[in-house]
Amino acid sequence: MLTLTSKRALAITISVVLAPFLLISIYSFFYIRINTENHFDETMFRFTSNSAHNCIENPIRKINVLFSSLSGMIEKHDIIEYISPNHNELNLLIPSLVNANEMLGSVLVSDNQDNYKIYPPFELENYKPSSRPWYHRDGFKDQVFYSEPYISAKKTNSEKKKEKAITVSMNLFDKHSEFIGNIAFDLSFNAMSNNMQGLVVPYNGHFRVAAMDGSVIMSSNTKDIFTRTVPALWISEAKDSTGYFRDEVNKKIVFYQAYQNPDWVAFTSVDIKEYDKLLNDSYIVLLYVILACIFCYFIMALICRAYFKQWIDTLYKNINGDDGNELPHNFAGLCQGLAKKNETLKEAVQAASTDTLTKIGSRRRFEEDSLNLVRSNTPFHLAMIDLDNFKKINDTYGHPTGDFVLQHVSKIGLERLGGTHSIYRFGGEELVAIFCGITFAECYEIVDSWRYTVSRRKWREQNLTVTFSCGIASSGDGKTLDEIIASADKSLYEAKESGKNCIYPPLS
Structure with missing residues (x-):
């Protein structure tokens, strides 16, 4: 060369x-x-x-x-x-x-x-x-x-x-x-x-x-x-x-x-x-x-x-x-140095926008994407998911098993969303998903299919059962991002109170 x-x-x-x-x-x-x-x-x-x-x-x-x-x-x-x-x-x-x-x-x-x-x-x-x-x-x-x-x-x-x-x-x-x-x-x-x-x-x-x-x-x-x-x-x-x-x-x-x-x-x-x-x-x-x-x-x-x-x-x-x-x-040495720095920068950007454990979007990426949707008045549905009894899973089976459970739930979510919609790790055992261009009923069916697939998994750990609860909120009516998140969190609380392993609000 x-x-x-x-x-x-x-x-x-x-x-x-x-x-x-x-x-x-x-x-x-x-x-x-x-x-x-x-x-x-x-x-x-x-x-x-x-x-x-x-x-x-x-x-x-x-x-x-x-x-x-x-x-x-x-x-x-x-x-x-x-x-x-x-x-x-x-x-x-x-x-x-x-x-x-x-x-x-x-x-x-x-x-x-x-x-x-x-x-x-x-x-x-x-x-x-x-x-x-x-x-x-x-x-x-x-x-x-x-x-x-x-x-x-x-x-x-x-x-x-x-x-x-x-x-x-x-x-x-x-x-x-x-x-x-x-x-x-x-x-x-x-x-x-x-x-x-x-x-x-x-x-x-x-x-x-x-x-x-x-x-x-x-x-x-x-x-x-x-x-x-x-x-x-x-x-x-x-x-x-x-x-x-x-x-x-x-x-x-x-x-x-x-x-x-x-x-x-x-x-x-x-x-x-x-x-x-x-x-x-x-x-x-x-x-x-x-x-x-x-x-x-x-x-x-x-x-x-x-x-x-x-x-x-x-x-x-x-x-x-x-x-x-x-x-x-x-000059070639300078180009190599610039290329190395560029790769480092790409890795930093990737790390900031992708959760390292689950390989789904990070909370920072979620905030950027959702805020852009709100600012552009693009209608969407926000699904907030929380793994049921996750602390007990960590305490009983250990954190490696808990990490694997998070990875499995995220993987199933990516498969069900099919790349058309976005999924992020909101924090701890909480995940969020954004659905654009579909109705509430369609959003509900996708999340319910995700929930059902997760709950049917047979684990090798004895007596281990994994389920999640979900609260769904919709944008519109001039809602801010904080108001949409608060609405989804409230629906999630209602799902937990309803016995877990369910979605709130239910289809009417």
């Missing part, structure tokens, strides 16, 4: 102490990772949603309200008069709308014959509104249509430079739902990007809005508008209304929020190295904590190594007394 030395015991102790620390460290590692990932995702989703709301949803709502107002007030004659040189109210309204809304770059009003007028005015050659990409021929009433980016028909200073534009338009109908024309606004994305000025993106990221062809249409750097594109992977990955993905090619983590009509997508991108730095910073803090704990464990191990033997000796002395000649040489 392997001997448990002090060094081995010390090693086991340190290992047991370190095990929870290692488990906590591993748990903390994964918890930090998951918690950091969740916090990062939550922050980026919230930022992307809020920024998209300010840069896309609010302007779209204003534009839709504007179109709804115009749709309800423009009739066919208004379009004709607006396009013609004649002055009418629309000639004042349209310019004021463009000048008052910085999101609108220019406006074109056309009739159903492709006659048109542009504000601010500029020349276009061979221009036909219905042939333009923004003109939605199948548009329904009050339907606002946002075009994809297209090459503008406006002339620029450089013939080589082609300007892109996005136009929002709506077909106009009269009160009879007849198509009468179209009104279209070119959007000024430089002005719409003003909401991004001073926008601080978490984790040194970048926020931009792109059309479905990848063109950047809104950015804090207005030079990027229609001149730069987002990777094609970003557009293909933006399949849901909101989500995120990793762009391993460009080393980005991209969060997005997508819209329909207009088919725009708001992207927030963060460098993967920024995300890794966020995780590493959290791990560094955990590493410092682990190192500090390891240092504390190391100091504790040195202290234990220096004083472990002394602690064992002190513990052994406290258990066995100040007998310095029997100090253990190793």
Whole structure:
């Protein structure tokens, strides 16, 4: 058998102490990772949603309200008069709308014959509104249509430079739902990007809005508008209304929020190295904590190594007394000493709860069990038994015979009670038994069977006859333990007075 030395015991102790620390460290590692990932995702989703709301949803709502107002007030004659040189109210309204809304770059009003007028005015050659990409021929009433980016028909200073534009338009109908024309606004994305000025993106990221062809249409750097594109992977990955993905090619983590009509997508991108730095910073803090704990464990191990033997000796002395000649040489000796003391304690407890002569419960055990029953309001019957003429048996046949008689009566009692009920030596020749969960009649029958068996025994001692008298009392009605014992003792006295070898009260 392997001997448990002090060094081995010390090693086991340190290992047991370190095990929870290692488990906590591993748990903390994964918890930090998951918690950091969740916090990062939550922050980026919230930022992307809020920024998209300010840069896309609010302007779209204003534009839709504007179109709804115009749709309800423009009739066919208004379009004709607006396009013609004649002055009418629309000639004042349209310019004021463009000048008052910085999101609108220019406006074109056309009739159903492709006659048109542009504000601010500029020349276009061979221009036909219905042939333009923004003109939605199948548009329904009050339907606002946002075009994809297209090459503008406006002339620029450089013939080589082609300007892109996005136009929002709506077909106009009269009160009879007849198509009468179209009104279209070119959007000024430089002005719409003003909401991004001073926008601080978490984790040194970048926020931009792109059309479905990848063109950047809104950015804090207005030079990027229609001149730069987002990777094609970003557009293909933006399949849901909101989500995120990793762009391993460009080393980005991209969060997005997508819209329909207009088919725009708001992207927030963060460098993967920024995300890794966020995780590493959290791990560094955990590493410092682990190192500090390891240092504390190391100091504790040195202290234990220096004083472990002394602690064992002190513990052994406290258990066995100040007998310095029997100090253990190793941890196994301490364990043996503890085991020996434990056995001694068990024997003491057994001796206190068991009568050494009869091997039934002691009076102390009886008092503990009966008191617990009274306190828990558990109903029971108490049978108090006294051997008849026991003093005469001792005087005539000797104390060994008297002891044997007590043992025999107790043995018969254990057999009749069957382990279901409890029997104790109350003192001298008196025994008591506790019956739980049965009626008085059932209790009476068990005790009477016990009494009858004892009385029928033929002893080898000449003229020796053994009988007992019994008094039974029942708990309940708020009786204390002393009152129950007194009641049983009184019934026992009545049995003695009735001629002995009987039970009182009798069955009615």
